[in-house]
Amino acid sequence: MTPLLSLTGLTKAYPGVVANxxxxxxxxxxxxxxxLGENGAGKSTLVKMIYGLVKPDAGQMQMNGGxxxxxDPRMARAAGVGMVFQHxxxxxxxxxxxxxxxxxxxxxxxxxxxxxxxxxSETYGLPLSPDRVVGDLSAGERQRVEIIRCLLQDPxxxxxxxxxxxLTPQEVEILFETLRKLSAEGTAILYISHKLEEIRALCxxxxxxxxxKVVGDCVPRDTSARAMAEMMVGSTLATPKAAxxxxxxxxxxxxxxxxxxxxxFGMSLRGISFDVRAGEVLGIGGVAGNGQDELLAVLSGxxxxxxxxxxxxxxxxxKNGPEARRGLxxxxxxxxxxxxAAAPNMSLTENAMLTGAAREGLVRRGxxxxxxxxxxxxxxxxxxxxxxxxxxxxxxxxxGGNLQKFVIGREVLQRPEVLVVNQPTWGVDAAAAAAIRQAxxxxxxxGSAVVAISQDLDELxxxxxxxxxxxxxxxxxxxxxxxLDVEQIGLMLGGAHGMEVAHV
Amino acid sequence: xxRIEARPQPSAVMAYATPVLAVVLTMIFxxxxxxxxxxxxxxxxxxxxxxxIFGEFAFFYRPQLLIKGAxxxxxxxxxxxxxxxxxxxxxxxxxxxxxxxxxxxxxLAFFPTESVLIFPFMVLAGALGGWAWAMxxxxxxxxxxxxxxxxxxxxxxxxxxxxxxxxxxxxxxxEGFGFPGSRNLQQYPSAHNAEIIAGTGMHWGVVAAxxxxxxxxxxxxxxxxxxxxRVTGEAPRAAKxxxxxxxxxxxxxxxxxxxxxxxxxMFEVAGPSGQISIDFNVGYGFTAIIVAFLGRxxxxxxxxxxxxxxxxxxxxxxxxxxxxxxxxxxxVFQGMLxxxxxxxxxxxxxxxxxxxxEVA
Numbered sequence: 001m002t003p004l005l006s007l008t009g010l011t012k013a014y015p016g017v018v019a020n021x022x023x024x025x026x027x028x029x030x031x032x033x034x035x036l037g038e039n040g041a042g043k044s045t046l047v048k049m050i051y052g053l054v055k056p057d058a059g060q061m062q063m064n065g066g067x068x069x070x071x072d073p074r075m076a077r078a079a080g081v082g083m084v085f086q087h088x089x090x091x092x093x094x095x096x097x098x099x100x101x102x103x104x105x106x107x108x109x110x111x112x113x114x115x116x117x118x119x120x121s122e123t124y125g126l127p128l129s130p131d132r133v134v135g136d137l138s139a140g141e142r143q144r145v146e147i148i149r150c151l152l153q154d155p156x157x158x159x160x161x162x163x164x165x166x167l168t169p170q171e172v173e174i175l176f177e178t179l180r181k182l183s184a185e186g187t188a189i190l191y192i193s194h195k196l197e198e199i200r201a202l203c204x205x206x207x208x209x210x211x212x213k214v215v216g217d218c219v220p221r222d223t224s225a226r227a228m229a230e231m232m233v234g235s236t237l238a239t240p241k242a243a244x245x246x247x248x249x250x251x252x253x254x255x256x257x258x259x260x261x262x263x264x265f266g267m268s269l270r271g272i273s274f275d276v277r278a279g280e281v282l283g284i285g286g287v288a289g290n291g292q293d294e295l296l297a298v299l300s301g302x303x304x305x306x307x308x309x310x311x312x313x314x315x316x317x318x319k320n321g322p323e324a325r326r327g328l329x330x331x332x333x334x335x336x337x338x339x340x341a342a343a344p345n346m347s348l349t350e351n352a353m354l355t356g357a358a359r360e361g362l363v364r365r366g367x368x369x370x371x372x373x374x375x376x377x378x379x380x381x382x383x384x385x386x387x388x389x390x391x392x393x394x395x396x397x398x399x400g401g402n403l404q405k406f407v408i409g410r411e412v413l414q415r416p417e418v419l420v421v422n423q424p425t426w427g428v429d430a431a432a433a434a435a436i437r438q439a440x441x442x443x444x445x446x447g448s449a450v451v452a453i454s455q456d457l458d459e460l461x462x463x464x465x466x467x468x469x470x471x472x473x474x475x476x477x478x479x480x481x482x483x484l485d486v487e488q489i490g491l492m493l494g495g496a497h498g499m500e501v502a503h504v
Numbered sequence: 505x506x507r508i509e510a511r512p513q514p515s516a517v518m519a520y521a522t523p524v525l526a527v528v529l530t531m532i533f534x535x536x537x538x539x540x541x542x543x544x545x546x547x548x549x550x551x552x553x554x555x556x557i558f559g560e561f562a563f564f565y566r567p568q569l570l571i572k573g574a575x576x577x578x579x580x581x582x583x584x585x586x587x588x589x590x591x592x593x594x595x596x597x598x599x600x601x602x603x604x605x606x607x608x609x610x611x612l613a614f615f616p617t618e619s620v621l622i623f624p625f626m627v628l629a630g631a632l633g634g635w636a637w638a639m640x641x642x643x644x645x646x647x648x649x650x651x652x653x654x655x656x657x658x659x660x661x662x663x664x665x666x667x668x669x670x671x672x673x674x675x676x677x678x679e680g681f682g683f684p685g686s687r688n689l690q691q692y693p694s695a696h697n698a699e700i701i702a703g704t705g706m707h708w709g710v711v712a713a714x715x716x717x718x719x720x721x722x723x724x725x726x727x728x729x730x731x732x733x734r735v736t737g738e739a740p741r742a743a744k745x746x747x748x749x750x751x752x753x754x755x756x757x758x759x760x761x762x763x764x765x766x767x768x769x770m771f772e773v774a775g776p777s778g779q780i781s782i783d784f785n786v787g788y789g790f791t792a793i794i795v796a797f798l799g800r801x802x803x804x805x806x807x808x809x810x811x812x813x814x815x816x817x818x819x820x821x822x823x824x825x826x827x828x829x830x831x832x833x834x835x836v837f838q839g840m841l842x843x844x845x846x847x848x849x850x851x852x853x854x855x856x857x858x859x860x861x862e863v864a
Contacts, residue, residue, distance in 0.1 A: 302744050323747030334745060343739035345514055353731060354746040366728050397512045 002065050004029045004188050005050070005157055010059035012045050019045040021212040022059070027157065030186045032179060034199040034220060037209035038232055038429035043192050046209070047159050050190070051083045052076035063156075074105075082150030083159040088142050092135035099134055100149045120151050124178045139287060140171035147178070158182065159190045164198055165455070168287055168493050176202050194232070194430065196225035197458070210234050229430055248278030249313075251449040252299075252330070252418045257309040259298055267291040269298065272475040274468060276418065276449040281440065282478060283464025284453045286493055291473040292453050293335065296422040299451065300332035301325045312418065326358045329417030333407050335426060335453075337400065341407040344396035348388065351395050352377035352410060359414040376413075384409030385435065401428040405436060412439050419443060422453040437463050457489060469493045508854040518852045523798060523805070526844040527812070533844075534837045543827050551826060552819030552837075565822075567705025569814050571776050575600070575768035577810035578713040579792035581720045582761030584801040588724070589736040591757045595641065595656030596765040597789025598663035599634040603766025604773035605670050606633025608686055608780045611695035612675060615687065622694040626770060627708075634766015635759050637663065642758035646751040652758065664785070671782045685781035689774045697775030709771030713810075716764055721803040733757065765789060791817075794842040813838070 006026035012019050020042045027033045037043050048054040050061065052070030061068040063079055070076040073083075090099050097114045101107035108116070114130040121128045126144045134142060143163060150158055160179075164172045179189055179202065191203055199206055200220045208216045208231045216231045257272040269291050276282045286292060297303035298310065301322040310317045312330055320328065334340045342351045353373045357363045362373045377391035384405040388398055395403055404425070411419055424440065425433035441463055444450045453470075454460050460467055461481055468478040469492035476492045531553075535545030556565035579596045586593050593599075607630030614622050641655035668684075670676075675686040689695045700706050724730035736743040736753055744750060768788065773780060795813050799805030820834035 300745060301747075321747055321749065322745060326747070332745075336741075339739045340741045340745055343735050343742045345738050346735065350731070350735075354735060354742060357728065357746075363728050367726055368728055368731060370726075394513045 003027060003062075004031075004064060005068070006062045007046075007050075008060045008062075010046065010049060010056050010061070012049060012054060012056050018212050020049070020056070023209070023212070023214055024059075025207045025214065025217075027188045027190060029156070029188055030183050031205060032183050032189045032191055032203045034203035034206035035190060035192045035209065036194065036196075036199060036206050036228060036232055038194065038431075041209040041232070042212040043209055044161070045212075047083065047161065047190065047192065050076065050157075051081055051159060077153060077155075080154070080156035081159065082153055082155035082157070084143065084146045084150060084161065084163060086161045086163075086165065088146055090134045090142055090145060092133070094134060095130065096128060096132055096134060096137075096145050097130035099145060100130075100152065103149055104152075116152060117148055120148050124151065124181055125174065126178055139289070140167050140174075143167070143175075151182075155187060157188045157190060159192070161192045162194075163191075164193065164195060169457070169489065172198070195458070196220075196228050199228070200225060208232055232430060248447060250275045250277050251313060252276045252451070253311045253314075254299075255309055255311070257298065257305060259294060259303060259305050259309075261291075261294050262303060266294055267473045269294050270473045272473075274475060274478055276451055278417075278447045278449055279444055280466070281444045281450040281452055281464045283460035283467045283481065284451065284470055284475070285457055285460050285467060285489065286453075286455065286470035288455055290470045292422055292470060294473070295470065296332060296334055296420055296453060299330070299420045300334070301330075323358060326355065326414075329359075329415075330420075331355070331411045331414060331416035331418070332420040333411050333422070333424065335422040337403045337407055338396060342395040342403060345394055347394055348381070348386075348391040348398075348406060349374045349377045351406070352380060352391070355410060356414060380406055380409040380413055383413060384439070385432075401432045404428050405432055408436050408439060412443055416443070416448055418449045418451070420451040420453070423456075424452060424454065425456065425459060426454075433459070467492075506856060506858050508850065508856050511853055511855055514852050515855075519800065522848040522851055523800065523809070523845060526798070526841060526848050529844045529848075530837065530841045533840055537833060537836060537840075538829065541829065541833060543829060548823055548827055548829060551823045552816055552834075554819075555822050556815055556818040559822075565818050567699075567703060568818050569811060570705035570710050571707070572817050573810045573814035574707070574710040574713045575772055575788045576792050576795045576813055577806055578709065578716055578768040578771075579761075579765045579789055580795035580799065580806045580810060581713070581716045581803060582764035583792055584796040584799070584803070584806060585720060585723070585733060586757035586761050587737075587796055588801050589733040589753055589757055590740065591754055592653045593638060593641070593656050593758055593761045594653050594793065595638070595658075595660045595663075595789070596761060596792055597785060597787065598656070598660035599637045599762040599765035600769035600772075600789045601660075601663040601667050601785050602637040602769070603630040603634035604769030604777075604784060605667060605675070605780060606630055606766070607770030608689060608695075608773045609670075609675060611689060611692065611774065612687060614694070615692060618694045620694070623697070623708075623774075626695060626774060627767065630766045630770025631763045632766070634769065635763040637766070638758045638762020639755070642755050645758075646754055652754070656758075660789070667780065667784060668782050671780055671784075675780050677779075686779045688778045690778040695774055697771050699775075707771065707775045709768065709775065712767055712771065717803045717807055724803065729756070765792075791838065794838060797842060798845055816841075 003026035008024050010020055010023045023046060035043050045054060049056050052073045052075050068079060070079065097110055097117055100117060101113055107113060117130040126148060128141060128144045128148060134145065163175060167175065183189060193199055203220050206218050206220045207214055210232060218228065220228065253275045255273050258270050260268045267290055274282065294303060298305050301320055305318060307318045308316055312328055317325060338344045343354065349370065353362055353368065356376050360376050362369050362376065374391055380386065381388060381391060386406045387402050398406065408421065408424055425436050428436065437459065440450050440452060452460065452463060464481050466478040467481045467484060469476045471493060531549055535549055538548040539545045556562065556569065579600065583593055583596055607626045610629035611622055611626045637659060640659060641652040644650040644655055645652045671684045671686065677685060677687045697707050697709065724734065732743060732748040732753060735746055736748055736750065773784065777784060791813055795806060795809045799809035816838055823829045823834065824831060
C-alpha cells in the first residue's frame, strides 16, 4: 500500500540548533501514528513542516506518491492536512459556528454550517452545540471545536499536538473513541504526546525523536512504557522512590477556606479544608482553571484570606505576607515560571534574591549581599543541574525545563517546612521531571510537608501519599493514593464529592 | 525583507549605544527641521551644542549648565525611582511649584529676621510641600485605584493656579508697588541659596542633586527597597510573590519623587529665580521626564542626560536670540530626543534581521 505521507531526510536547522536532522517516516492511510519525544526533541518543528508553517532546509515530502511542499497552512489544508494545536485560537465572545466560519475560506450560510457541525459532532461522538458561546465552554469542549473545524474539511491526515493535556480521563476516553472512528474511516492521525500510557492505548505505530533525530520505531502495544521512555530519554530512567516514612505532626492546616478570585476570569475558592503532615506529600489534581492558581496564591500569602483559614503549626497566617511566611518556613513555587516565579529580564542571581532573601540571610539591615546571593544561585544551578552559562544570565534565556529546575531548586534548597508547588513539572522533559519529583520526595522524607498541585495525574499518583481533586473551586476529601483507580479519580475530578454519584 | 526578532538576553551594548544614537538622530532630523525653517542647519546645531561650552560667552553659559542641570537631575532622579517600578508620576512640575511656594513661604514668614536656621527650615518646608502634593495621587491610587498619571498631571494645573494666587495674594511683596510676585529672596541673606563658589553656578541645589544621585544609585543596586522597585517594574506578579507590598511601594516612589521635585523648586526660588511669581515655573518638571528616560532611568545616566538637556535649553535660548529660531522649534527638537530614545529602545531587546521571514 502506498503510504499517505512519507518524509525523507527532512532537515531543519535554526541558529545554534538542528531541530530536525535527516528525519524520515511514513504514515499509512488510517494509521494512528505517535510522535514521541521530550521537549525540544523536534516534534513541533516536524509537524510545522508538514503543516506548511516552516520550510525544510533539505529533504522531501510526498503525499499519496506525489511531491508535497506546502509553503503555507492553506496549501497544506487544501492537500488534506488538518491540525489541532495545543493552544486554541478561538474567540470567547463568538459562538461555536461563528468561530468555525471565521477559519474557513468560503464559509457557507450560518444555517447550513450549523447543520454540518451538528452532523459531524453526532457522527464522531463529539457532543457540541453550534450556538453556544465559546467563552462558556470547558477546555475539552473548546478542543472539540478545533477538531470539528478540521473535520469539516475532510482531512486525510489529522495532526494532534498534545491533545490530552487539558482533558479529564473521561474526556480523554471520548476523544480516543472519536480518533479510533476516524482511523477506521481511513483518516490517518499523527499524534504528538509524551504521555506513554495514552500512546500505548491508542496508537498503532510510534516514531521516537531525540535531539532532532529519529532514534527508533516501535509498536506501542507491544512495548512497555518504560522501554519507550528510555528510548525517548536515551538513558535508563530513575523512577522517583519515596523512602518509607511516618507522617508526623500537622504542619499546614486549611479550614473552610473561601476566597473570591481577584480576577474576573478566575475561580473563587469555596470551603476548602485539608491538613498536611510533616513527611507527607498531598497531591491536588484537577483540570486547569478550577482554582489552582488561587489556592497557591492564598497559601503563598499573595492573596489575603480570612482569619483562621490557613494555619501553620497551629498559628494563624492571615496577617503574614509572602515574606513573613518564608521566614516561618512556608514556601511556594507558582506555575507560571516567567513573570510570576521569576522575573524574565533579571539575572538568575537576582531571581535567587527574589525569594531567598530572608531564609538564606542575603539581606542585612536592608542592604543586599550580592556575593552571597550569587553563591546561592550557583548552588541552585549545581544542585539541580540547571543548564546555563552562569548565574548572570537572564531568566528568560533558560529553556522552560531548566528554569523550572531553578525555581523548584531555589525553594527546596531553603529547607522549607511546608512547600506548595503548582505544576512542578509542566513542560519539563522526562529526566528533569524525574529529578524534580525526586527532590520533592526527598524533601518530604526529611520531614517537610509538601502540597503538589498538578494536572498530571500520573505524577500525582507517583509522588503523593494522599490525593484530592479541585473542581470549581471546591476540594474533594483527600484520600490515600494507594488503592485509588482511574475511575474513582475521574469522578473526583468531575466534582463527585464522596461517591454518591456512583450509584446513579 | 527586514524584520525584528527577540534577543535571548537584553543587549548590554545597545543599552549604552541607544542614547548616543538617539542624540545623533535628533541632530540629523533637527537639522532638517531647522533647514525647513530657513536656517543653516549646521550653524543651528553648532549654536545649540557648541556655543554654550566653547563659544565666546562660555564664561557666562557654563555656570548656567549647573544652574539648569541641577533641578533637572534632582527631579529626574525621583521620577526614575517610580518609573523603574512602573509608577508614573507625570506631575513633578506641580510638586516643584508647591515645593517652591512652601520653601519661599517658610523663609518669608521670618522676614526680616536673620538666622542660620532659616535656610535649613526652608529646605525642610520645600521637601515637605513637594512630598505632600505627590501624596495626593499616591493615596488616591492606593485607596481607590485611581490612575496616578492623570491625577498627578491634573494637579500641575491646580498648582499653577495656586502659584498665581500666591503671587497675587498671600506671598505678594508688600513693598512691590502692586506688581505681582513675592519679595526677592536673593536680597534676604538668611534665605538666599547663594553660589557656594562664586561664578561657578554651584549652589546648594547642585549639592542636593549630587547627594540624590549617590543615594539613588546605592538604593537601586544595594538596597532591598531598590530591588523591590526593580522587580516590580520588571514583573509585578513576581514582585508580589517575592513579598513586595505594591501599595507601600507606590507611596514611597511617589512621595520620594515629590520630595525631590519640591526640593528642586525650593532651591530654584531661593537662588537663581529669587522670587515666587506667576511665571516662576518653566517646565523643569516635564523636561525631567525626558531626562529620566534619556539617562536610562539610571542615576549616573541621568547626570549626563541632565547636563545634555540643560545644554539644549541654554543653546536653544542662544539659537532663539542669535538665529531667530522660534521657541517651539527648540521644544520640538527636545521632544525628538525623547521620541528617538524610546523608539530605539526596541533595539535593546530585539535585533533587526535582514532576510526572508519565517514562521517558527
